[in-house]
Amino acid sequence: MSIAYNPLVISANSMIIVPIVVLLLLVAVIYLLKWLLRASPEVEKTEPYKKIPFESSNPPKGVGKGKVPFQYFGYLVMFLSLEPAVVLLTFISVVPRSLISHTILLYLILVLVFAPLLAYATYESKKIKNWILD
Amino acid sequence: MASNISSGSVPHLPGMEVTELSKNTYEVYIGPAHPGSGHMRIIVEVDGDVMVRVDPDIGFVHRTMEKLAEGRDWIKNIPLFERMAILDACNITLPYVEAVERLLGTEPPDRARYLRTLLCEINRIASHLYGMGIFGVFLGHSTLYMWAFGDREVFIDLAEQMTGARLTHSYPVFGGVRRDIPDDFPENARKATKYMRNRLNEYAKIFLNNPNIRSRLENVGIMSKNLATELGIVGPNLRASGVRYDVRLNEPYEAYGDVEFEIPVFEEGDSLARAWARVEEIRQSLNIIEQAVDWLEKHPRENFMHEKFWKTAPKLYKDVFSGQIDYAGKYRVKLMPLFASLKVPPGKAFARVEAGRGEMVYYVESDGEDVPYRVRVVSPSFRNVIAFKYLMPGHRLMDLPAIYGSFDYFPPEWDR
Amino acid sequence: MNPINLLPLFALILGVASIISAYFVIKIKDLIYASSMLAVLASIISALIALLGFGIVSAYLVLVYVGAAVMFIIIAISMVGVGSKESKEPFLGIAVGATLAVTIGIVILAGKFYNLYTYPQYITVTQAASGLLTHYLPVVALIIIAQAATLVEAISISRRGEKK
Amino acid sequence: MVGGEKKLISIQDSLKNVLKDNIISIEQAKGYIDVLVPTDKLVDSAKKLKEFGFDHVKSVTAVDYIAKKQFKITYHISSYLNEELSKYIIGLSTIINRDDPHLPSLSKIWVSAEFQEREVYEFFGIIFDDHPDLRLLLLTPVVAALKPLRKDFVVKEESDNIEVDYAAYNATKWW
Amino acid sequence: MSKSEKGNGEEKGKVYLADLDTVAEEAKQMLMKGTIGKMVDWANAFSLWPVHLMTSCCGCEIGAAWGPRFDNERYGSLPWVSPRQTNLIIVEGTVTKKMACSVRITWDQMPYPKFAVAMGACSLDGGIFYNSYNIVRPWQVIPIDVYIPGCPPRPEAVSRAIIELQKLLRNKSIASKWITESKREDMKNIIPKEDLCGWRGEKVDLHTRFT
Amino acid sequence: MNVWYLIYRVIIDDIIFYPPIYQFLIIPGLIAALIVALIIIWFERKAAAFVQMRYGPREIAPKIGGAIQLVADLTRYALQEIIIPETVDVLPYLLSPIIMIILALLPLEAVPITSIRTYYPIPPDYSLLIAVALSTLSPLFIIIMSWASNNKFAVVGGVRESFIITAYELIAVLGFLSVAAMTQSFNLVQIVNLQMSGKWFGLLNPIALLVVFIAVLMSTSGFPFEIPDSESELVAGPYTEYTGLLYGLNMGGAYIKRWVFSILITIVFLGGWAPYRPTPGIITGYFIPSLIISIKALIVMAIMSFLRSVYGRYRVDQALGIAWEILIPLTLVAFGLGLAEAYFGII
Amino acid sequence: MPAKVALKRNPKKNPLGRVFSGNIGALAVGLKYFFDPNRITLLYPHEYIKLRQGYRGYIILIQEKCISCSSCARICPARAMKMLSVKVFDKRLKKEMVKKFPVINYNRCIFCGYCVDVCPTEALYHVPYHDLVYMNMQDMILSLEDFQKEPEDVTAKEGLPIKYIFDEKKGLVKVKYEEEKKEVVQPQQSQQQKENPQSKQVDKGGVS
Amino acid sequence: MIVVDQLTGLVVMISAAIIIGIGSYGVTSSKSLFRQLLSIEVIFNGLLVLVLSLISFDAMMATYFGIIIISVVSAEVIVVVSILVAYMRQSKSLSSEDLEEGGV
Numbered sequence A: 001m002s003i004a005y006n007p008l009v010i011s012a013n014s015m016i017i018v019p020i021v022v023l024l025l026l027v028a029v030i031y032l033l034k035w036l037l038r039a040s041p042e043v044e045k046t047e048p049y050k051k052i053p054f055e056s057s058n059p060p061k062g063v064g065k066g067k068v069p070f071q072y073f074g075y076l077v078m079f080l081s082l083e084p085a086v087v088l089l090t091f092i093s094v095v096p097r098s099l100i101s102h103t104i105l106l107y108l109i110l111v112l113v114f115a116p117l118l119a120y121a122t123y124e125s126k127k128i129k130n131w132i133l134d
Numbered sequence B: 001m002a003s004n005i006s007s008g009s010v011p012h013l014p015g016m017e018v019t020e021l022s023k024n025t026y027e028v029y030i031g032p033a034h035p036g037s038g039h040m041r042i043i044v045e046v047d048g049d050v051m052v053r054v055d056p057d058i059g060f061v062h063r064t065m066e067k068l069a070e071g072r073d074w075i076k077n078i079p080l081f082e083r084m085a086i087l088d089a090c091n092i093t094l095p096y097v098e099a100v101e102r103l104l105g106t107e108p109p110d111r112a113r114y115l116r117t118l119l120c121e122i123n124r125i126a127s128h129l130y131g132m133g134i135f136g137v138f139l140g141h142s143t144l145y146m147w148a149f150g151d152r153e154v155f156i157d158l159a160e161q162m163t164g165a166r167l168t169h170s171y172p173v174f175g176g177v178r179r180d181i182p183d184d185f186p187e188n189a190r191k192a193t194k195y196m197r198n199r200l201n202e203y204a205k206i207f208l209n210n211p212n213i214r215s216r217l218e219n220v221g222i223m224s225k226n227l228a229t230e231l232g233i234v235g236p237n238l239r240a241s242g243v244r245y246d247v248r249l250n251e252p253y254e255a256y257g258d259v260e261f262e263i264p265v266f267e268e269g270d271s272l273a274r275a276w277a278r279v280e281e282i283r284q285s286l287n288i289i290e291q292a293v294d295w296l297e298k299h300p301r302e303n304f305m306h307e308k309f310w311k312t313a314p315k316l317y318k319d320v321f322s323g324q325i326d327y328a329g330k331y332r333v334k335l336m337p338l339f340a341s342l343k344v345p346p347g348k349a350f351a352r353v354e355a356g357r358g359e360m361v362y363y364v365e366s367d368g369e370d371v372p373y374r375v376r377v378v379s380p381s382f383r384n385v386i387a388f389k390y391l392m393p394g395h396r397l398m399d400l401p402a403i404y405g406s407f408d409y410f411p412p413e414w415d416r
Numbered sequence C: 001m002n003p004i005n006l007l008p009l010f011a012l013i014l015g016v017a018s019i020i021s022a023y024f025v026i027k028i029k030d031l032i033y034a035s036s037m038l039a040v041l042a043s044i045i046s047a048l049i050a051l052l053g054f055g056i057v058s059a060y061l062v063l064v065y066v067g068a069a070v071m072f073i074i075i076a077i078s079m080v081g082v083g084s085k086e087s088k089e090p091f092l093g094i095a096v097g098a099t100l101a102v103t104i105g106i107v108i109l110a111g112k113f114y115n116l117y118t119y120p121q122y123i124t125v126t127q128a129a130s131g132l133l134t135h136y137l138p139v140v141a142l143i144i145i146a147q148a149a150t151l152v153e154a155i156s157i158s159r160r161g162e163k164k
Numbered sequence D: 001m002v003g004g005e006k007k008l009i010s011i012q013d014s015l016k017n018v019l020k021d022n023i024i025s026i027e028q029a030k031g032y033i034d035v036l037v038p039t040d041k042l043v044d045s046a047k048k049l050k051e052f053g054f055d056h057v058k059s060v061t062a063v064d065y066i067a068k069k070q071f072k073i074t075y076h077i078s079s080y081l082n083e084e085l086s087k088y089i090i091g092l093s094t095i096i097n098r099d100d101p102h103l104p105s106l107s108k109i110w111v112s113a114e115f116q117e118r119e120v121y122e123f124f125g126i127i128f129d130d131h132p133d134l135r136l137l138l139l140t141p142v143v144a145a146l147k148p149l150r151k152d153f154v155v156k157e158e159s160d161n162i163e164v165d166y167a168a169y170n171a172t173k174w175w
Numbered sequence E: 001m002s003k004s005e006k007g008n009g010e011e012k013g014k015v016y017l018a019d020l021d022t023v024a025e026e027a028k029q030m031l032m033k034g035t036i037g038k039m040v041d042w043a044n045a046f047s048l049w050p051v052h053l054m055t056s057c058c059g060c061e062i063g064a065a066w067g068p069r070f071d072n073e074r075y076g077s078l079p080w081v082s083p084r085q086t087n088l089i090i091v092e093g094t095v096t097k098k099m100a101c102s103v104r105i106t107w108d109q110m111p112y113p114k115f116a117v118a119m120g121a122c123s124l125d126g127g128i129f130y131n132s133y134n135i136v137r138p139w140q141v142i143p144i145d146v147y148i149p150g151c152p153p154r155p156e157a158v159s160r161a162i163i164e165l166q167k168l169l170r171n172k173s174i175a176s177k178w179i180t181e182s183k184r185e186d187m188k189n190i191i192p193k194e195d196l197c198g199w200r201g202e203k204v205d206l207h208t209r210f211t
Numbered sequence F: 001m002n003v004w005y006l007i008y009r010v011i012i013d014d015i016i017f018y019p020p021i022y023q024f025l026i027i028p029g030l031i032a033a034l035i036v037a038l039i040i041i042w043f044e045r046k047a048a049a050f051v052q053m054r055y056g057p058r059e060i061a062p063k064i065g066g067a068i069q070l071v072a073d074l075t076r077y078a079l080q081e082i083i084i085p086e087t088v089d090v091l092p093y094l095l096s097p098i099i100m101i102i103l104a105l106l107p108l109e110a111v112p113i114t115s116i117r118t119y120y121p122i123p124p125d126y127s128l129l130i131a132v133a134l135s136t137l138s139p140l141f142i143i144i145m146s147w148a149s150n151n152k153f154a155v156v157g158g159v160r161e162s163f164i165i166t167a168y169e170l171i172a173v174l175g176f177l178s179v180a181a182m183t184q185s186f187n188l189v190q191i192v193n194l195q196m197s198g199k200w201f202g203l204l205n206p207i208a209l210l211v212v213f214i215a216v217l218m219s220t221s222g223f224p225f226e227i228p229d230s231e232s233e234l235v236a237g238p239y240t241e242y243t244g245l246l247y248g249l250n251m252g253g254a255y256i257k258r259w260v261f262s263i264l265i266t267i268v269f270l271g272g273w274a275p276y277r278p279t280p281g282i283i284t285g286y287f288i289p290s291l292i293i294s295i296k297a298l299i300v301m302a303i304m305s306f307l308r309s310v311y312g313r314y315r316v317d318q319a320l321g322i323a324w325e326i327l328i329p330l331t332l333v334a335f336g337l338g339l340a341e342a343y344f345g346i347i
Numbered sequence G: 001m002p003a004k005v006a007l008k009r010n011p012k013k014n015p016l017g018r019v020f021s022g023n024i025g026a027l028a029v030g031l032k033y034f035f036d037p038n039r040i041t042l043l044y045p046h047e048y049i050k051l052r053q054g055y056r057g058y059i060i061l062i063q064e065k066c067i068s069c070s071s072c073a074r075i076c077p078a079r080a081m082k083m084l085s086v087k088v089f090d091k092r093l094k095k096e097m098v099k100k101f102p103v104i105n106y107n108r109c110i111f112c113g114y115c116v117d118v119c120p121t122e123a124l125y126h127v128p129y130h131d132l133v134y135m136n137m138q139d140m141i142l143s144l145e146d147f148q149k150e151p152e153d154v155t156a157k158e159g160l161p162i163k164y165i166f167d168e169k170k171g172l173v174k175v176k177y178e179e180e181k182k183e184v185v186q187p188q189q190s191q192q193q194k195e196n197p198q199s200k201q202v203d204k205g206g207v208s
Numbered sequence H: 001m002i003v004v005d006q007l008t009g010l011v012v013m014i015s016a017a018i019i020i021g022i023g024s025y026g027v028t029s030s031k032s033l034f035r036q037l038l039s040i041e042v043i044f045n046g047l048l049v050l051v052l053s054l055i056s057f058d059a060m061m062a063t064y065f066g067i068i069i070i071s072v073v074s075a076e077v078i079v080v081v082s083i084l085v086a087y088m089r090q091s092k093s094l095s096s097e098d099l100e101e102g103g104v
Ligand code: SF4
Pocket: B083, B086, E056, E057, E058, E092, E093, E094, E119, E120, E121, E122, E123, E127, E128, E150, E151, E152, E153, G110
């Protein structure tokens, strides 16, 4: 086997080099197409609305970057608090068979601790009136 | 209409700016070139995900019918008003014809009344199916759209056999109708009704009882009985809120006094009830079609125009009717040249019928000329528009299509 | 040639990339882009960690930190919708940053701390997990409970009180 | 139909009872009962009618009698909740001057009149005082300035002869 | 090169760019003459996606035309939501003065190559509303390729229009012609004399951003 | 002969079948994903058309039912004008779709598609963990995309997308990893090998399969959960401003994500290359197993696509509610089931 | 009073039933149609609907019958039909005279059929097809000569005539239009049948 | 072999030092609380690499350390962001100077 098949090289290749090459290729293609397929400046003159943002074919007002649904922030909090715990648990679940009772113990702790809290959190998150940001 | 983000920010703070926390709203334009609307624009102000102000901005299809009608002969206005809602053509033009008939003092003969009723019900089904199809597509359910439009074709085909046009029938004229039904029509109509009854069950399975759709519709856009009355909502939407009002019930016109049917009234008043109300109405319309067809089969083919017009008809007219002239269609009632220059005695008339989307109202005023002096049209959709303004705020943005679609809007109708 | 010899090269590339993205985190005006650059930075860091031989930590970093924490920051910023303004006197910052970087660098160089790095021996997931389970079971349970506590804490902090 | 006529008469009577001396004239038109009230008593009559059970407005109609220099505004009202009343339609009308058309708005009393009053406003230029939201509804400002439904705005009708030149299909003609 | 010789010394900086442009032009011409041009026409012909812009009541026949009985998706045509991703606009009947602005904006926002179909009597010469004060003819707003008479036209007629447009595309290769010429000839005639959207009187404010 | 043979071997062995390239670019990767996207979108339209009493795309090639329809669409998109609106932030606007696609494909690099050791792209000791971790990266760029588009619909769509992320990510992670609880291993090869006997984990732990299936639907805006680009309010969601090839990339991006997840589902739950035992050699050891996986994944995708014709879409809070009230408990149950099965030694 | 009010409520189901029976019912209906699609699609350019006599399609003038009464032009709501003055040789009076004949402008015509119905001599009639498109608006303004010719029916050349009949199970069912059977070119027909097995199958079923 | 490892360590540690420097520059120079949070996260990233490369001799130890520290940091993020949001609700601004003035 050549050096290219060494684990280190192969992972570096697969994670970094090949994707980056593909990325550069795609970017090049996009820029090429953008350059090739542009309309002549006349068109831009006759079609003044071409490059303004789409707003259901209304003359646009303002920009899009604004504040958007905040009412589901509770779900976000739930997600972020549960995720590390769960990932930790799943990570731990690969122990040998002999230790599995510990995992089950942890699993039970997780379920017992989280179940009421999640229920409470879902209950809270559902009241959208409480989450309006003002 | 304050623009949201562009209109500056809160007073300059040291450090960092927070853009307009006091007014955390976001103005979204739904329409006119938007899949969630057609022909109209709803300006929605959302606070996060909740709509706080809904401003229906209509008039994108305003084609000045009321004005045009003032300059056109009486009969020419029938196709004109029909363009308001071509998918509900007979129902839309009928009150105009009725109002003018009231002014003229003519009563249509029985057969014409049944023929009008028949076409009205066919149109009602087609229009309800159209509305359901659009509703389906609003909720992302393309299958319902396709099914409804496919089954609508059945009824459009029936209407086409009856009148010679798919949508724009211009069927009722003053004192009668323009065609009689073809010979194989009753049989076809019965088959179609049987087919449709089966299909309605499948609709319920894939759409109305689908948990996904149910959860989108249930308890969304609840309109109480009082609110519906207050806003003057019409049609199935009104009856879905528990109000027992239907012109066919309260002031029977044409043949509705003689056929048996039910008026489904729902109590919940949410989007689901509005959808169900349409389904139930389709069932009742199927009943009416069957009864009307039975009646028509039993009775001879005569009297489909008012005698005043038809008595003096030359022989050619009767030949055309009986199909003697090979290039012309059979059972076609020819119009008198008189129609082209009809003068209507002065007076004011008001007529209402229950169109597919609700009560259709005409006010006709004549000053004895060959053109109307004033025609006022209030279409069912126009009376429903106000519901968007008062019903939607407080719902989530994603409920907009669920409410909007459940009202079975048709913008050309409200814009006239 | 042993491919392990390429290690410094890869580390150099990734290090430079991470420095650039860290710079962008600080410099990009739009906070959404800045925080997404933080995600990029963390991804590069996780690649670097993988390169250093801690594959498990790297996967964990991507899963928990990039996939959850940074995402959380981005979403929170995009919902809260804030712009940012820099301080008018950045020299203090430059001074502090440079001092800190130089100090740490000098400490590393002078103390020959870079000698401390050896390519770690390979540990399997099972080893790591069972080690964690046997030696650190209370810690893990504590983390889980702490997470639950933060859940309640965060919910009750960020929710608005029941007011009309 | 005979019974119907009788009932109509009785409703006319009860209307007279309700509105008392607000009524200028009451007349049986084709399909509705036309009740004419003076403009300053419009709100009062509307309130009384609403209490009587007429709970919604079907249509708000304005007619331009250009010869008499008048606008006649008719609110066609009826009832949903009262089954007896729902058989009748009352035209609550008033006559206003054409030069300076002003009228109290009834959309506070019947919300269902809100959009229709907006429509009358833009088509006739009739101003409804204290209307909560009197904006243009259907038209663009340019077109609304013409006040299109007034009789002095005339749309051109074509003749039925072909002297109208079909060749004039160039873009400039219509624009 | 010839350009650079002709040009003054001041334009030196631009010479290179100009050359690049000519190179691009030539490359485009070469590409589009051959199979790629044919491909573009073929692909556009079988992928005519109309934008969802309902202008008037002909819209219900559009619904029927894409419904199951007439199923225009057989021609590869799929009604799509936003103009940015479509290449066909079907003007469904009357265009009122209020709507004309939207029609124009929709047309502007569609990427080239793009085509237009006018459907219904109203969009040809006003139909029954020929003397209405509130309508414009769509061919005054956008360039039309195919006209469908009728009120409303049968769905078959819509299918027929799509078939005719496909034939037009493949025989006259208008799609690849746009790519080579980078403009559409008949747009010249369609410069509205008044500002279509002027009635809104709203200031277009595009450049407010967070700092 | 020697030189040419050598070049041939180099091209075959070291370029085409070189794991990073083969897996990223060729069979489960870019090219296969492209073909699959073409087939699946066609199938989706066709299946919907079947249910909807019509034909779907046909006239382009009536003999094969219009199967090349998507080629036409793709060509049209690729050679359409690319409009860059004035208000967008050009660099992120142009780059983020591309990066999203690359990142969506990255998990494939961690997935072994054979049991022959030489063709592992990444040391597979914890390959499942890496694959799942990498799959959480790409949604970020949808948010950036929407933010860069600077369009109201896009921004709202982007935020909805981010909420949906919070809904599905945990389910996907926990659902996939509940297999690890059953096998005590993150090693995908070992997981597949354990399924060789026909005891597919999809059968042993159907709840996990179900929740992962739903999570994938959520992550790729599959039909009951087509919320971020729900067209009836948000036009095309985060992709509203994109034209031409860029939109094509975006549209393909969702399908590529679904493809990658389908491959993961296939390997984890449906036995991978199961009936077949790879033997050394490029064709038998690498090509055939990858084909088997692709076909299985294709079927999974077809089932997902079929749902379009039956369901509408949920509201965003309903989707979140479903995720947090039904699916997360179910996922925890699935995980517990996995642990229990491991404890009682059913595997 | 025959119409009566029926009070109804939304059908209710318990949550479990909703989740299971609802989903399963929807999926089952979907699958049923997936495997047995009840297609009603008209394969348009290959088939076309042979519309009934009496469909309000394009309008043709029979000049001999026209008595120049102008009724048609007066009643036309869209002013699509207008009278054109032409010099014709009158057979009865045996002299050349100016007469008015209608001409039509399909840019405007809304196919309402009033003109046909009102014509006192049946000088106008409809041809039952309605699927022509034009590339040019000038083509739609017909001259007197063109108005007397039936427009070319393009689809009839390309495809088979088809008729839809009603059916209790399937709604609309496509069947071949019988009268035209002889005129159809054979090879086209066989090719058509190959392409569309379903229509073939329906043919066997025949018209009931 | 050893040389290679040392070189790697040098590169990684210097990069980490620079990242930490950048992060601390961000913390001090910015007035925006969110930006400061981001900068702190940058510092955390740098520190993680630094510490991991420092304790690489005990791979087990490093792994445990990494896992636990990442969990803790993500918990910290959630609380900090929630506090920021809650603070923002009240003061409608997110400037650290305001914090001082408000006496929080
Ligand atoms: S052509 Fe007829 S159907 Fe079409 S928009 Fe005009 S009036 Fe409506």
